[in-house]
Amino acid sequence: METSTAAAKVVNPQEKKIVYKTSDLDLWYGDNQALKKINLDIMENEVTAIIGPSGCGKSTYIKTLNRMIELVPGVRTSGEILYRGKNILDKSYQVEELRTKVGMVFQKPNPFPKSIYENVAYGPKIHGIRDKKILDQIVEKSLRGAAIWDEVKDRLNQNAYGLSGGQQQRLCIARCLAIEPDVILMDEPTSALDPISTLKVEELVQELKKEFSIIIVTHNMQQAARISKKTAFFLNGEVVEFSETNKIFSTPADKRTEDYITGRFG
């Protein structure tokens, strides 16, 4: 497998702020340590990719960023994750508030068994927005933002499960956009999709990064190379290397990174 340099981008010299500052994060599932001393600074308005073999902790890490990891029984953490300067692992941090700011797109499309419209309007509705006219605008804007408006505008009242897998995933992205989050977490968003749908989602990510900070976990190294500005390589719960994507894929600093991206394992 050839290392791709296709994603080489001009580094934007403009000063950007840190969205997520992770310091010495440890995480255990029961007695099993899944993350070890993670230190990562994630910048706003860019795409950060997290790559690594199965079981390396990349999904665990991204789920820690919106505390979805708490749904797993027996999870313990130590260290801190500062989101916009506040430690989200602090018990006093309201998890609902965090998740209102940090949207998430899952591995498998998981629309609600409701109409397309209701799926997108769900987020604004639970946060108290009831005005039909405003909701209409939000739904249209979000669906346009997720590049699916033209495909669904004539059937907004049909069940979301009538859409194809790729459309469902873009609908889930639209659902996420509807509450205008600050960060979008994507946990292998294209792993259940066909190549054409994958391409559409990737193009969408390129659009979205103008407005949102995106953190994407992916199995697919080419995908990371194509769409991300920075890449973190996880292995056995540790961050082996974290730097500019084009550097990771052309001149990796660590031997293990090189072995992984050249396909020697994983």
Add this chain to the structure above:
Amino acid sequence: MVKCASHLVIGMKGVFKLATQNTNSFSVQKMIQEKKKKKSAGGITEKIMPYILFLTAAVSVLTTIGIVLTLIFETFLFFDAVSIKEFFTAKVWYPFSETNGSFGILPLVMGTLKVTVIAAIVAVPIGLASAIYLSEYATDSARRIIKPILEVLAGIPTIVYGFFALTFVTPILRDIIPSLEIFNALSPGIVIGIMITPMIASLSEDAMTSVPNSMREGALALGATKFEVAIKVVLPAAISGIVASIVLGISRAIGETMIVAVAGGSTPNLEWDITGSIQTMTAYIVQVSQGDVGYGTTIYYSIYAVGMTLFVFTLVMNLLAQYITRRFREEY
């Protein structure tokens, strides 16, 4: 047998050899062929079994058809003596007079209706709340304790509930509502509600638990609270199962016999009052069945007409449930 045993020995040797030196001293295919020859009669089993299974299935269907036909037939005989108009419009049910009995079923329907509505008012909120607790909040260990208890509750004989209503609930209610008669609609209604609560809770919980977790995650990731997830995602997604459980519970309340026969009294009346004695359709059938009513009398046939009415009620409930589940189903 001997042959079989020797095969086994060879077989085990073979496995051992396979593991150690990788040679095959026996053939699995050959053994399969031999076994097949031995049980060539198995072909007959394959041919006969579907018919036997069909017959057993047919027995239950035919029995049901038989019961319905008997009901219809005897009901027709009843309507030879009493006009359909009188049956559905007369306001008094007093069949025990040979000369001028009155056969208006409305008072009996009223009795059933009152008890059923009270039962539903008790059972639906409690049942749904328990279901939400069990599927969304309870820990695994709590669920493992509570669910079997619910199922045991559902298995208590109804006569026990009947005496519970008469000797425990009614006295307590009479302390609160002094005007309450000993036999009334309220007490059996509440107790029937208690009886069907576990059923509604358990079936609704099943429906809610089978909603995929990915949907809960989707809502939680949007900043929904646990309660919002339960009410606005899980409940609607499970609505068809929940409605089915409620209708099933109400069907049972309509058909419930012993509790009302014991604690409801035997005074058919058309009043909305729930503190006085009533008689439900089922309780009337019990009363007549126990008495020495002669075969072929109008009273005798009347229990079929009442039974038929009861059957139509539950049938309509079931059809309604099917319609509602189809109409509101959220496919996922």
